[in-house]
Amino acid sequence: MTSANPLTPKERMQVPRQQMPEQDAQDRVRNFTEVPLGLTPDMAMLEARRCLECRKPTCMSGCPVGVDIPAFLTLIVEGKFVEAAWKIKETNILPAICGRVCPQDEQCEKLCLVGKKKHPIGIGMLERFVADYERSTGEVRIPNVGEPTGCKVAVVGSGPAGLTAAFELAKRGHTVTIFEALHRPGGVLFYGIPRFRLPAEVIEAEIDVLKQMGVEIILNAPVGKVVTIDELLNEEGCDAIFVGTGAGLPWFTNLPGENLNGIYSANEYLTRINLMRADQFPNNATPVYCGQRVAVIGAGNTAMDAARVSLRMSPEEVHIFYRRTRNEAPARTEELEHAIQEGVQFHWLTAPTRFIGDDNYFVKQIEVQKMELGEPDASGRRRPVPIPGSEEVYDVDTVVLALGFGVNPLITDSTPEIETNKWGVVQVNKETGETSKEGVFAAGDVITGGATVILAMGQARTAALGLHNWLIERKGLDMPVEATALEAV
Amino acid sequence: MHKIIERTDVAPDTVMFRIEAPMVARKAQPGHFVIIRIDDDGERIPLSLAEWHREDGWIRLIVQGVGYTTKRLNAMTVGDALLDVVGPLGRRTELPENDTLVVIGGGYGAGAVLPNAREARAQGRRVIGIIGARTKDLVLVEDDMRSICDDTYITTNDGSYGIKGFVTHALEPLLETETIGAILAVGPVPMMRAVSDLTREKQIPTIVSLNAVMVDGTGMCGGCRVTVGGETKFACFHGPDFDGHQVNYDELVLRQKMYAAQEKAALDHSCKIDEQVATLT
Ligand SMILES: Cc1cc2nc3c(=O)[nH]c(=O)nc-3n(C[C@H](O)[C@H](O)[C@H](O)COP(=O)(O)OP(=O)(O)OC[C@H]3O[C@@H](n4cnc5c(N)ncnc54)[C@H](O)[C@@H]3O)c2cc1C
Ligand SMILES: Cc1cc2nc3c(=O)[nH]c(=O)nc-3n(C[C@H](O)[C@H](O)[C@H](O)COP(=O)(O)OP(=O)(O)OC[C@H]3O[C@@H](n4cnc5c(N)ncnc54)[C@H](O)[C@@H]3O)c2cc1C
Ligand code: SF4
Numbered sequence: 126m127t128s129a130n131p132l133t134p135k136e137r138m139q140v141p142r143q144q145m146p147e148q149d150a151q152d153r154v155r156n157f158t159e160v161p162l163g164l165t166p167d168m169a170m171l172e173a174r175r176c177l178e179c180r181k182p183t184c185m186s187g188c189p190v191g192v193d194i195p196a197f198l199t200l201i202v203e204g205k206f207v208e209a210a211w212k213i214k215e216t217n218i219l220p221a222i223c224g225r226v227c228p229q230d231e232q233c234e235k236l237c238l239v240g241k242k243k244h245p246i247g248i249g250m251l252e253r254f255v256a257d258y259e260r261s262t263g264e265v266r267i268p269n270v271g272e273p274t275g276c277k278v279a280v281v282g283s284g285p286a287g288l289t290a291a292f293e294l295a296k297r298g299h300t301v302t303i304f305e306a307l308h309r310p311g312g313v314l315f316y317g318i319p320r321f322r323l324p325a326e327v328i329e330a331e332i333d334v335l336k337q338m339g340v341e342i343i344l345n346a347p348v349g350k351v352v353t354i355d356e357l358l359n360e361e362g363c364d365a366i367f368v369g370t371g372a373g374l375p376w377f378t379n380l381p382g383e384n385l386n387g388i389y390s391a392n393e394y395l396t397r398i399n400l401m402r403a404d405q406f407p408n409n410a411t412p413v414y415c416g417q418r419v420a421v422i423g424a425g426n427t428a429m430d431a432a433r434v435s436l437r438m439s440p441e442e443v444h445i446f447y448r449r450t451r452n453e454a455p456a457r458t459e460e461l462e463h464a465i466q467e468g469v470q471f472h473w474l475t476a477p478t479r480f481i482g483d484d485n486y487f488v489k490q491i492e493v494q495k496m497e498l499g500e501p502d503a504s505g506r507r508r509p510v511p512i513p514g515s516e517e518v519y520d521v522d523t524v525v526l527a528l529g530f531g532v533n534p535l536i537t538d539s540t541p542e543i544e545t546n547k548w549g550v551v552q553v554n555k556e557t558g559e560t561s562k563e564g565v566f567a568a569g570d571v572i573t574g575g576a577t578v579i580l581a582m583g584q585a586r587t588a589a590l591g592l593h594n595w596l597i598e599r600k601g602l603d604m605p606v607e608a609t610a611l612e613a614v
Numbered sequence: 615m616h617k618i619i620e621r622t623d624v625a626p627d628t629v630m631f632r633i634e635a636p637m638v639a640r641k642a643q644p645g646h647f648v649i650i651r652i653d654d655d656g657e658r659i660p661l662s663l664a665e666w667h668r669e670d671g672w673i674r675l676i677v678q679g680v681g682y683t684t685k686r687l688n689a690m691t692v693g694d695a696l697l698d699v700v701g702p703l704g705r706r707t708e709l710p711e712n713d714t715l716v717v718i719g720g721g722y723g724a725g726a727v728l729p730n731a732r733e734a735r736a737q738g739r740r741v742i743g744i745i746g747a748r749t750k751d752l753v754l755v756e757d758d759m760r761s762i763c764d765d766t767y768i769t770t771n772d773g774s775y776g777i778k779g780f781v782t783h784a785l786e787p788l789l790e791t792e793t794i795g796a797i798l799a800v801g802p803v804p805m806m807r808a809v810s811d812l813t814r815e816k817q818i819p820t821i822v823s824l825n826a827v828m829v830d831g832t833g834m835c836g837g838c839r840v841t842v843g844g845e846t847k848f849a850c851f852h853g854p855d856f857d858g859h860q861v862n863y864d865e866l867v868l869r870q871k872m873y874a875a876q877e878k879a880a881l882d883h884s885c886k887i888d889e890q891v892a893t894l895t
């Protein structure tokens with residue numbers, strides 16, 4: 126193959142990684158507009174030229190949905206941006222979203238060969254660039270939809286898992302209806318991840334493609350309440366169900382004073398601001414209580430989002446308390462760096478011990494304790510151990526708990542045949558995504574208890590194909606059975 | 615969109631609506647509530663179901679205008695529509711299935727207890743209704759209550775109608791004369807607390823419906839957390855009905871005031887807009 130890339134492999138290694146322009150930290154903490162501004166076409170082409178077009182592209186084995194990375198990079202080098210977007214969409218229907226929120230430094234970019242000596246290729250920012258480019262042309266290609274099979278599938282939840290499953294099933298000719306509990310589709314993409322990281326129009330555009338493929342979305346429809354899984358199967362004429370309801374159950378600390386006013390789960394705090402636009406209060410009717418000193422507990426993406434959203438509500442100080450060190454913090458590197466640049470104050474090896482309230486039951490102080498790292502625990506991370514007598518008290522008026530999630534029991538309570546483990550996480554056959562209830566498949570955070578967008582999408586693709594194959598067998602469809610299992614990551 | 619098909623002013627600042635909501639009507643059970651949003655800038659607020667019609671696909675709500683959203687709602691008329699109505703939410707009320715049921719409603723609670731009263735009546739149980747209000751004008755759903763219940767008592771704080779005093783004044787004598795299997799009390803927190811205090815010693819099962827501040831109503835945010843029997847529960851998901859003898863009412867009252875300052879700001883803001891509109895027209 127003759128490469129369009131004018132650079133020799135040696136020259137490619139000399140080109141530094143392109144830096145995506147960003148809004149200045151001083152300005153951006155006063156708005157909800159996107160922080161990274163995107164690459165220019167020239168920057169994108171230069172960045173893509175750095176790719177060595179490896180014959181055995183290790184980067185691809187780091188991508189849970191198997192995006193053909195060198196192929197789309199080559200198309201960028203050739204200036205075929207729209208074609209590059211289509212290439213990605215062969216296996217990933219949400220490139221503008223994944224390009225923005227994938228933990229690339231743990232996935233594709235981590236395994237990029239160039240990264241062994243220099244900075245890896247900016248796969249995520251290039252993915253974002255081509256998807257944005259296609260959208261900016263005003264003509265986003267709608268994937269072909271297969272001959273109608275006559276099968277009806279209900280998808281529960283419209284997060285990345287549900288959207289991916291709907292896409293794979295619609296593409297194969299099944300009639301798909303999504304049921305979503307909230308009044309907007311997108312799941313965590315909409316209510317959890319803030320607009321300065323993922324603008325609404327990006328999510329809407331990617332969902333619009335699904336609608337144009339004939340997928341129906343019914344909002345305000347919590348399954349288990351409005352209709353049960355059994356009713357969908359027995360009364361509403363659904364042939365199979367895909368469950369992608371996520372892990373929306375916030376964990377609390379059980380520490381004294383936790384129910385004081387001003388103490389939020391990250392879910393509530395972010396929902397009030399991202400979904401209900403409490404930052405626009407009173408023009409939007411939903412309030413949020415953000416005081417002058419905000420404390421966020423945790424150091425995952427959720428904690429970074431809560432802290433950075435808080436900054437934009439103009440308090441005096443925002444603090445993050447985390448019981449381990451920066452090295453163990455689960456957040457994407459970019460989010461952590463952005464939080465530091467924007468002025469969040471970090472307290473590593475520090476955990477809350479109680480919350481102290483005022484006479485009106487509002488939190489006024491948080492007591493914390495210093496920790497040191499002890500022996501590794503089951504997860505392989507060193508366990509934080511409290512240091513006696515190291516208690517300190519900070520004045521705060523808002524506390525956001527970003528401690529992780531359990532699985533919301535709305536579905537499993539109303540459908541007990543769906544087996545869960547003791548934490549409520551739905552158990553599935555890993556090859557097919559099928560649950561213990563026949564004809565019901567599941568993927569995403571509901572089967573992991575909380576992971577990433579792209580992992581949810583990868584699993585959803587597996588489960589959608591498992592569901593598809595099940596339909597072929599059950600309904601005697603004249604279609605080829607498809608391989609489901611993707612290469613393990 | 616959910617069209618308003620009937621609107622009746624039942625008391626000052628209190629409106630009864632019939633609203634199209636077929637998905638809710640199909641599955642509604644006594645004790646359930648909905649979450650509504652008027653329009654895209656609107657807040658999600660919880661409202662109890664007072665009645666529903668499965669075939670015709672409507673629900674009935676009673677709305678007390680206490681703040682920005684409820685006042686806006688009460689200004690809407692037949693033909694207007696709500697953007698979102700989600701439900702039925704919460705768990706259905708579970709009442710011990712024996713002996714007399716006493717339902718007690720204060721404010722919108724008088725409507726909220728009707729579905730349980732109807733169901734108990736249909737099961738052939740003796741049902742006694744008590745409606746409490748500050749004054750005669752504010753007595754709600756008296757006709758409904760009388761048509762369902764074997765006996766109905768009205769109490770007003772100022773004595774302008776029925777028994778003078780609180781709902782407990784009507785309940786207390788009944789505790790002596792009736793074999794009460796269960797009490798359901800829905801209304802302002804002080805009322806639910808007073809009823810629970812009265813029945814605690816006699817160990818009469820007393821169910822209350824907790825009106826915590828909510829967002830999603832499905833167990834996703836934890837904003838509605840209440841303390842019951844020393845444990846944190848989510849009112850929308852584990853409730854809204856709980857054992858009245860176990861509830862930490864002090865905390866509930868304080869948590870309901872979380873947005874007091876903002877609520878005032880929202881109302882002032884809307885008054886300013888009204889003024890501006892008035893000067894334009
Ligand atoms: C604040 C925050 C930031 C994050 N940042 C990142 C990031 O930067 N990168 C990354 O890769 N991952 C990130 N994650 C994790 C990622 O968002 C999730 O792993 C991913 O969204 C899971 O997708 P899902 O489709 O399984 O579930 P969700 O996105 O949770 O979607 C589930 C949907 O189902 C709906 N639902 C639930 N129950 C029902 C029901 N009974 N009936 C109908 N609908 C129902 C919910 O309302 C929701 O819309 C973040 C998570 C949070 C909370
Ligand atoms: C399960 C449930 C069922 C309910 N059923 C009904 C009903 O059938 N009819 C009805 O009129 N109201 C009902 N409520 C109360 C109703 O939701 C609130 O009155 C409403 O949310 C107030 O919104 P607002 O914007 O009008 O007032 P706001 O400006 O938000 O508040 C005004 C005043 O109401 C208080 N308040 C705020 N939220 C609540 C709340 N959730 N519960 C009680 N007080 C609150 C505030 O402390 C404040 O004093 C119910 C509440 C719950 C949780
Ligand atoms: S989808 Fe995510 S992991 Fe896969 S190539 Fe794109 S950015 Fe990398």
Ligand code: SF4
Pocket residue numbers: 175176177178179182183184185194195236237238239246248
């Ligand atoms: S590993 Fe890196 S250099 Fe090799 S193909 Fe993938 S992106 Fe290009």
Ligand code: FES
Pocket residue numbers: 827828829830831832833834835836837838839848849850851
């Ligand atoms: S309202 Fe969000 S958990 Fe109850």
